[in-house]
Amino acid sequence: MGLLSEGSPLSWEETKALADHVRKHGIQQFINQFKRLKSRKRDYLYWGDEVEYMLVKFDRERKTAKLSLRASDVLHELQKAEKQNPQSHPTTWRPEYAAYMVEGTPGKPYGGLMAHFNLVEANMRLRRTEIKKCLAEDEFPLALTCFPRLGCPGFSSPDTTPTPEAGASRSLFFADEVIFQGHPRFRTLTRNIRQRRGKKVAINIPVFKDKYTPDPFVEDLTQYGDTGEGATGSKPDHIYMDCMGFGMGCSCLQVTFQACHIEEARNLYDQLTPLCPIMLALSAASPVYRGYLSDNDTRWTVIAQSVDDRTEEEMGLKPLEKDRFVINKSRYDSVDSYLSSSAYSDIELVYDKDLYKDLINGGIDDLLAKHVAHLFIRDPVSLFSEKVNQNDEVDTDHFENIQSTNWQTMRFKPPPPDSNIGWRVEFRPMEVQLTDFENAAFTTFMVLMTRVILTFGLKFIIPLTKVDENLKRSFKRDAVLEQKFYFRKDILTDCSPPEAEDAVIQCCDGGKKCNIQDQYTQLSINDIIHGKEDFPGLLPLIENYMDMVEIDVDTRCTIKQYLNLISCRAKGKLKTTARWIRDFVQSHPDYKQDSLVSESINYDLLLKCAQISEGTQSDDTLLPSTVDTKTSDEIPSAILKEQKLMCNNCP
Numbered sequence: 001m002g003l004l005s006e007g008s009p010l011s012w013e014e015t016k017a018l019a020d021h022v023r024k025h026g027i028q029q030f031i032n033q034f035k036r037l038k039s040r041k042r043d044y045l046y047w048g049d050e051v052e053y054m055l056v057k058f059d060r061e062r063k064t065a066k067l068s069l070r071a072s073d074v075l076h077e078l079q080k081a082e083k084q085n086p087q088s089h090p091t092t093w094r095p096e097y098a099a100y101m102v103e104g105t106p107g108k109p110y111g112g113l114m115a116h117f118n119l120v121e122a123n124m125r126l127r128r129t130e131i132k133k134c135l136a137e138d139e140f141p142l143a144l145t146c147f148p149r150l151g152c153p154g155f156s157s158p159d160t161t162p163t164p165e166a167g168a169s170r171s172l173f174f175a176d177e178v179i180f181q182g183h184p185r186f187r188t189l190t191r192n193i194r195q196r197r198g199k200k201v202a203i204n205i206p207v208f209k210d211k212y213t214p215d216p217f218v219e220d221l222t223q224y225g226d227t228g229e230g231a232t233g234s235k236p237d238h239i240y241m242d243c244m245g246f247g248m249g250c251s252c253l254q255v256t257f258q259a260c261h262i263e264e265a266r267n268l269y270d271q272l273t274p275l276c277p278i279m280l281a282l283s284a285a286s287p288v289y290r291g292y293l294s295d296n297d298t299r300w301t302v303i304a305q306s307v308d309d310r311t312e313e314e315m316g317l318k319p320l321e322k323d324r325f326v327i328n329k330s331r332y333d334s335v336d337s338y339l340s341s342s343a344y345s346d347i348e349l350v351y352d353k354d355l356y357k358d359l360i361n362g363g364i365d366d367l368l369a370k371h372v373a374h375l376f377i378r379d380p381v382s383l384f385s386e387k388v389n390q391n392d393e394v395d396t397d398h399f400e401n402i403q404s405t406n407w408q409t410m411r412f413k414p415p416p417p418d419s420n421i422g423w424r425v426e427f428r429p430m431e432v433q434l435t436d437f438e439n440a441a442f443t444t445f446m447v448l449m450t451r452v453i454l455t456f457g458l459k460f461i462i463p464l465t466k467v468d469e470n471l472k473r474s475f476k477r478d479a480v481l482e483q484k485f486y487f488r489k490d491i492l493t494d495c496s497p498p499e500a501e502d503a504v505i506q507c508c509d510g511g512k513k514c515n516i517q518d519q520y521t522q523l524s525i526n527d528i529i530h531g532k533e534d535f536p537g538l539l540p541l542i543e544n545y546m547d548m549v550e551i552d553v554d555t556r557c558t559i560k561q562y563l564n565l566i567s568c569r570a571k572g573k574l575k576t577t578a579r580w581i582r583d584f585v586q587s588h589p590d591y592k593q594d595s596l597v598s599e600s601i602n603y604d605l606l607l608k609c610a611q612i613s614e615g616t617q618s619d620d621t622l623l624p625s626t627v628d629t630k631t632s633d634e635i636p637s638a639i640l641k642e643q644k645l646m647c648n649n650c651p
Contacts, residue, residue, distance in 0.1 A: 333409075
């Protein structure tokens with residue numbers, strides 16, 4: 001979920017005319033916030049998760065599973081208790097892009113106690129329980145990355161009819177009514193991204209070629225009302241989709257970390273960036289699109305293509321005349337620069353040089369100024385008339401307007417105005433899992449990684465071109481087992497980063513010099529997680545960290561089970577959700593080995609997903625045979641008392 005300003009949305013023409021105004025004032029707002037808060041310190045490394053749920057309606061007589069477009073009504077009910085007790089309610093609910101989605105977060109962030117890890121799963125369970133209370137008997141909240149038949153005829157309840165010649169998306173498959181109707185941001189983004197691009201987005205995902213899959217695989221799009229744009233935008237042997245909803249209608253699991261100060265936040269941003277492709281592949285959960293098995297396992301490239309609003313000039317297909325820059329990526333893509341060292345930022349960074357000068361003159365350092373000036377090569381794609389004129393000393397909406405529509409693998413987040421929130425980073429690539437246990441496990445693993453990075457001074461940073469290559473590999477089928485990923489060889493040695501053109505680093509082992517390309521190698525995810533030869537492995541480092549800190553028995557028991565899940569997924573002892581879905585589809589009696597996921601297969605698959613989510617059925621190929629965490633709704637009073645005594649005795 002991005003910035004949810006209230007007001008009357010402007011047309012694209014009006015928004016475009018005000019783009020320079022938004023950029024100019026957005027930069028000034030950032031400068032003002034930076035000056036006020038650059039020295040801010042925080043005692044606690046607060047953190048929290050975001051889980052997006054889909055509302056699914058089952059018809060047991062007709063054997064159908066459809067997306068229930070009741071998110072607005074459900075959110076209204078969910079938010080009642082929060083509004084009554086805004087300071088103490090344990091959950092927070094917000095809208096998401098689609099009318100079948102809701103986003104849940106803990107009511108308050110978790111803190112520095114190890115015992116906080118024992119709260120995560122219980123809070124996720126509570127969120128699911130709260131949603132279920134708002135649903136009809138035949139509806140169920142699924143933490144599902146991609147609805148398998150999204151865009152197929154009759155995929156929603158109530159049924160909707162696409163309008164290819166009118167509306168915000170003009171999709172062949174995805175009606176505007178499927179977009180969340182409770183806030184104008186989402187329809188406005190959809191319309192403006194299409195209008196800015198000059199045509200509909202074109203999403204092409206390689207189809208999985210089974211025994212009877214047509215070769216070549218080419219759809220007749222005229223049956224959906226295509227008059228030529230779809231035929232031009234689609235590729236042979238690819239699943240074609242044509243609007244923002246196919247990407248932003250996917251669900252994910254995100255984790256936000258508050259740092260103690262800005263430098264710590266910048267360091268976490270950099271060190272977590274190389275982990276993004278690794279965790280995307282490890283959490284892979286989306287192999288089916290528009291009713292077809294794809295040859296990808298993850299959603300990332302679908303979303304990147306779904307909001308790619310670049311014009312042909314910006315893509316480099318035509319000479320620059322009307323536009324300002326050739327831009328090599330979508331608004332939703334991977335990180336293009338680090339915040340603590342330029343030496344490994346080997347992607348040619350496109351940034352607004354005039355805004356960069358304003359940032360430098362405003363006291364922002366070179367690396368952070370280039371990061372922000374790079375984000376601001378984009379136009380605002382949603383603007384409200386009431387928000388055009390702002391007080392740059394107190395407002396940040398113009399900055400957040402562009403910041404929040406740069407959807408990258410990592411996000412660096414300044415403190416909001418007039419709040420006690422500090423500098424934060426958001427880890428964005430992971431796919432949502434079916435069960436609260438899995439989502440708690442991935443969340444806990446990532447939070448522990450931040451503690452290990454800071455405690456041991458770990459260095460994961462590698463050239464960004466290699467991170468980008470890793471990201472492409474993470475999309476692929478069974479990437480967690482079949483692909484190798486560029487990764488830093490020595491994550492324990494703190495070498496001074498190279499800034500010179502010869503890309504030679506001064507290592508800390510007796511003044512020896514070595515080249516950047518000697519710093520990394522290719523490892524399997526199993527090697528990265530468990531270690532290999534002289535590479536220590538992420539799990540052993542976490543275990544070493546846990547041996548160093550005070551941790552109660554229940555929390556240790558819970559974390560042990562979470563880490564076991566991560567370990568088994570990395571080894572291939574347990575399937576990723578993507579592989580589990582593939583195997584379910586391909587072994588279904590109605591599957592014809594033609595890549596098609598029919599209505600009956602979809603129903604049985606999602607019913608099984610719901611049963612696993614509820615715990616009424618198990619599958620020991622997906623989850624450990626025994627899951628018995630000690631997760632709790634609250635931290636034991638004895639632990640809180642001990643923590644209070646420790647704080648009182650601090651110098």
